[in-house]
Amino acid sequence: MKNSLSVHSATDAAAQAAVREVAEQAASVDGYRPFNEQAMLDIASGRREPFLLTQAGGEAVGAAILGAGELDLVVVPGSRRRGVATAALPSLLDRVPAGEQLFAWAHGDHPGAAALAVRFGFASVRTLLQLRVSPIPEPAAAALSQGLRIEAFRPGVDADDWVALNALVFAHHPEQGALTATDLAARQAEPWFDAGDLLVARDAGGRMIGYNWLKIEPGDADRVGEIYVIGVHPDAAGQGLGRALMNAGLARLLERGCQAAALYVEADNEPAVRLYRSLGFTDFTVDVQYRRDAR
Incomplete structure (x- = not known):
């Protein structure tokens, strides 16, 4: 496999379509996507670069996204356990600037990913849980202190307040806390965005003090609604x-016809994990982030 594997930039439209096809093949077998939303947005914005892994003859056997100190790599199910990732990683790592720390996600926490991490000098640094509840239980009425209210986000009015609150709530979170007004606008342009699904809490003076952003993918046959991000x-x-x-x-998810709810939470965020489990959420998948220190 090593001698016949090619790792090449996928900047043209046809190659990027092949990258998406590889991701879809993996998702159809694994039950979750190999590239998260931010990685796909990074490709679209040019912040990170997609790569296609092909065999002699041009058959796509994997894909990767690299740049800004992050690496994501997936191999199509039919080509796993054949050394594809082992052969591809040296070429990908050679593209990392000298002295740059590199992070990589293993979606699903595969044992093979853990073995690759050790082989190439990565260490586990974060664990992200995906929790789900199905069916969605009938929720209790939202109990609010006097003067508090929960209402829909107002595009064009609430953007700056939301960005500021999100940055404060997630000040120590490497991805979520770094979201800008541009990032928010990019998500508002996505086909799944609905202002009614971004619930904001305000105090008696009208100040935004919390939010629960929901995400429902259009055309999702399983009708799984995501608690996209919640902050107080x-x-x-x-x-x-x-x-x-x-x-x-x-x-709101029940009102929108969802059958199940999903969310992501850091495994060491014990108060949040307790809250979600008390509402009926249980483990669905585990993602592990690895770090390779600068060399």
């Missing part, structure tokens, strides 16, 4: 606002 202002923490926002979000 530090000043309002510990007052039940997170639970109220979760109940409001579950009610």
Whole structure:
């Protein structure tokens, strides 16, 4: 496999379509996508570069996304356990600038990914849980303190407030806390965005103090709604606002016809994990992030 494998940039439209096809093949077997939403947005914006792994004759056997200190790699199910990733990684790592730290996600926490990590000098640094509840239980009425209200996001009005609150809530989160107004606008342009699915909580003075952003992919036959991101202002923490926002979000998902709800949470975020489990969420998949220190 090593002698016949080619790793080449997939910047043209046909090659990028092949990258998406590889990802779809993997998702149809694994049950989850090998590239997260941010990785796909990075390709579209040019922040990161897609690569296609092909055998002699041009058959696509894998794909990768590299750049900005991050690497994602997937091999099509029919070509796994044949040394494809082992053969591709030296070429991909050679493209990393000298002195740059590199992070890589293993979606699904495959044992093969763990073995590759050790072989190429990566160490596990984060664990991300995907939790699900199915069917969605009838949620309790959102209990709000006097003067608080939960309502829909207002495009063109609430953007700056949301970006500022999100940055505050996720100040120590490497991805979510870095979202800008441009990133928010890019997500609002996605076909799944619906302002009614971005619930914001306001205090008596109208200040935004929390939010629960829902994501429902159009055409999803399984009708799985995602708690895309939820946040509460530090000043309002510990007052039940997170639970109220979760109940409001579950009610909205039921209203929109969803049969199940999913969310991602850091495994070491014990208060959030306890809240979600108390609402009926259980483990679905585990993602592990690895880090390769600068050399």
